[in-house]
Amino acid sequence: MARRYWLMKTEPSAYSFSDLLNAPRKTDHWDGVRNYLARNTMREMKKGDRILIYHSSAAPPHAAGIAEVAREAYPDHTAFDPKSEHFDPKSSPESPRWFMVDVRAIEALPETVSLPDLKSNPKLSKMPLVQRGQRLSVQPVAAAEYREVLRMAGLKKPR
């Protein structure tokens, strides 16, 4: 199966692409997704798939870096922890409701690509990200869209 492409949002004040770059082996688990559609999308991810990491609630919001799927979906243990802000009493180790993947940072984009720039590129008009009202924290990206974002970021060699 051909490699696929995805986009994951994060609020940089909570967890930024730099945090991922500085994590051991540049790898971390992506916990806390509590939306069924986003969860289902994560379960489609395969090891080696590429991920655009997007900083939401920034000024301006922007694509910050690229990463890859390091481990495919497995139960999100933060849902089992009553002390976690992502705790969900309806999820249990026996019957997990929420899942996460591990992601590994590949590299920061040479130039971040702002949301206004993404919106003004007609080639990207079909991305859920730029469509009004889309709130998905995990979403698919077409291969051509991925390449276009990398080109806008000044990354000559697609990764």
Add this chain to the structure above:
DNA sequence: GCCAACGTTGGC
């Protein structure tokens, strides 16, 4: 801080 657009919850 505002608020539009959704998703979820719960009464019926």
Add this chain to the structure above:
DNA sequence: GCCAACGTTGGC
């Protein structure tokens, strides 16, 4: 199963 109320996301 419907749908109003409520909560969350996230751009502005």
